[in-house]
Amino acid sequence: MRLNFYDLESGDASAIRINSLQVLGSDSVLFDGVPDITTVVLPINPQADSISVFFDTELGSDTLIIGYDRIARLISEECGAEAVYKGIYIIRNDFDSIRVFNSSAEINFLEPDEVNENIQVFN
Amino acid sequence: MKIFKFLISLLLITHAALGQELPDSLQVDIPNHLLPDSLKKPSKYLPTGVRIGMDLISFGQGVETNGVRAITQADVRQWKFSADIDFYRYFLNIEYGIFDRQWDAPNSTYINKGSFLKIGPDVNFLHRDPDQSALFIGMRYAISNYEDNLQYNYSNVFWSDGSDFVENSSLYRKWI
Numbered sequence: 001m002r003l004n005f006y007d008l009e010s011g012d013a014s015a016i017r018i019n020s021l022q023v024l025g026s027d028s029v030l031f032d033g034v035p036d037i038t039t040v041v042l043p044i045n046p047q048a049d050s051i052s053v054f055f056d057t058e059l060g061s062d063t064l065i066i067g068y069d070r071i072a073r074l075i076s077e078e079c080g081a082e083a084v085y086k087g088i089y090i091i092r093n094d095f096d097s098i099r100v101f102n103s104s105a106e107i108n109f110l111e112p113d114e115v116n117e118n119i120q121v122f123n
Numbered sequence: 124m125k126i127f128k129f130l131i132s133l134l135l136i137t138h139a140a141l142g143q144e145l146p147d148s149l150q151v152d153i154p155n156h157l158l159p160d161s162l163k164k165p166s167k168y169l170p171t172g173v174r175i176g177m178d179l180i181s182f183g184q185g186v187e188t189n190g191v192r193a194i195t196q197a198d199v200r201q202w203k204f205s206a207d208i209d210f211y212r213y214f215l216n217i218e219y220g221i222f223d224r225q226w227d228a229p230n231s232t233y234i235n236k237g238s239f240l241k242i243g244p245d246v247n248f249l250h251r252d253p254d255q256s257a258l259f260i261g262m263r264y265a266i267s268n269y270e271d272n273l274q275y276n277y278s279n280v281f282w283s284d285g286s287d288f289v290e291n292s293s294l295y296r297k298w299i
Contacts, residue, residue, distance in 0.1 A: 028281060043281035070289045072273035074235060077188075080226050081233035081273050083289050 001042045001066070001088065001105045002115045008096050008122040013038045016123065017058040024052035041115050044068065044085050044105060059123055064098075065091040066119070068105065088118055097122035167211045178203035178220070199224055212250035216261065217242050222269075230276040237269025237294075266297040 007014040015036035022029055023043060031040065045051050050067040069087035074080070085105040090098055101120045155163055185201035192199050203220035223236040245261035272290035279285070 023281075026281060043279070045282055046277050046279060046287050047282070047285060070287070071291055072233065072271050072289045074226075074233065074271070080228045081231065081271075083273055083275060083277075083287065 001044055001068075001085075001119070002039060002117045003042055003064075003119040003121060004039045004117055005037075006120055006122045011122075014123065019056040019058070020054075021056070022054045024054070039117075042066070046070070046083070050091060062094040064093045064095070067091045090119075095121045095123060170208050170210060173206060173208045176205045178205070181220075207245070212247045214245040214247065214259070214261075215242075216245055216263070218263070231273060232275075233271065233273045235269070235271040237267060239265060239267035241265040262299065264297070264299055266295070268293065268295045270294060 005014050005016045006012065015038050017036045018031045018034055018040070020029055021031040021040065023045075025045065025048070026043075030043075031037075042051060042053060049070065050065055053064045053066070055062040055064065067087075067089050068085045071084055071086060072081055073084050075082055086103060088100055088103040088105060090100060098119065098121050100118065102116050102118045105116070105118055158164075181201050181203050185199060186194070189199040200221055200223040203218065205216065205218040207214045207216040218241040219239070221236075221238045224234070226233040226235075241263040242265075243261055243263035245259045247257045247259040249256050249258045270290065270292045272288065272292070274286070274288050276286045277284065
């Protein structure tokens with residue numbers, strides 16, 4: 001699930017310095033004092049229907065809780081089935097403005113390493 | 124008027140005297156309800172038979188994919204049945220089908236099952252055809268329910284490895 005940062009007034013991509021980024025339920029720290037970035041990829045929890053993310057940025061501390069549906073889907077007789085994450089929605093956020101750009105976190109089979117943009121944050 | 128009476132009398136006398144059959148043009152259709160019970164014709168809406176069928180193509184596909192298991196095991200069922208009954212030129216149709224499949228992969232098991240029921244009339248526009256050909260139009264009201272679930276193991280760098288169970292349960296649709 002990809003989240004991109006934008007400037008609230010111009011709507012252009014806007015880099016932000018993230019001091020730390022933590023996800024509830026995990027001891028791992030996704031980012032720790034990285035240079036200014038415009039995008040982060042958040043880890044979907046396969047065992048839960050939401051993730052809680054804590055941002056410590058140059059603009060302050062923000063909490064973001066994102067919900068999603070986990071569903072089973074049959075691809076074909078030969079390929080079998082897969083679990084997909086759809087219906088992404090915002091449960092809580094502290095940012096100036098946020099919107100779900102693409103509510104499906106499906107993988108693009110033509111570019112499996114590419115993660116689609118799902119959420120846009122405006123500061 | 125006199126000529127008319129004369130003709131009628133002449134016809135009756137001729138018929139009585141010669142005992143001949145009346146030509147078709149002079150035969151009279153007596154309404155069924157005026158006839159004695161012994162001479163009453165059966166209602167044309169009385170069903171003449173029931174037709175029962177099975178979709179051999181879907182069944183054959185199941186056998187082709189799964190062999191004898193398509194008959195003996197419940198997890199690979201793929202059957203469709205139909206039946207209809209006639210009421211003169213009208214038919215009442217009922218169709219029923221079930222689907223129950225399981226896909227096994229190295230790290231997952233996916234189960235998909237459901238059933239449908241369709242009911243509705245057909246009208247045959249060639250019901251007088253001596254060759255029993257049919258040209259018909261019909262309508263169906265259908266309901267179906269189905270469910271699927273996926274049990275799978277995953278590898279995740281951030282959340283570590285694990286297993287999960289996701290399902291779409293008790294899905295229900297109806298259509299015409």
